[in-house]
Amino acid sequence: MNRELKRYIYIIGTVCIVFFAIAIVFKVLPWLLVGGGIAYIVLKIVRFIKGKSEEKDITNSNTSKDDYNITSDEYTNGDVIDVEYEDVDNKKD
Numbered sequence: 001m002n003r004e005l006k007r008y009i010y011i012i013g014t015v016c017i018v019f020f021a022i023a024i025v026f027k028v029l030p031w032l033l034v035g036g037g038i039a040y041i042v043l044k045i046v047r048f049i050k051g052k053s054e055e056k057d058i059t060n061s062n063t064s065k066d067d068y069n070i071t072s073d074e075y076t077n078g079d080v081i082d083v084e085y086e087d088v089d090n091k092k093d
């Protein structure tokens with residue numbers, strides 16, 4: 001085969017493949033956009049409902065301010081070690 005003819009066949013084949021790929025993308029793209037839009041709306045609705053239910057749970061809980069008071073005895077879990085220290089800066093020899 002002639003070099004020019006072979007080159008034209010490759011160019012025509014490449015152009016056909018590119019147009020075929022573009023046609024497929026344009027047929028699938030609208031469905032992907034519709035599916036993505038529906039998924040986005042569903043996620044927004046689910047988050048809104050969860051947020052409202054969490055707000056309702058927070059307002060209906062019976063917590064008082066006394067629940068958060070912690071005495072010093074309850075704060076520690078083990079023995080407290082008393083460490084004596086000496087101020088080195090003010091130490092006179």
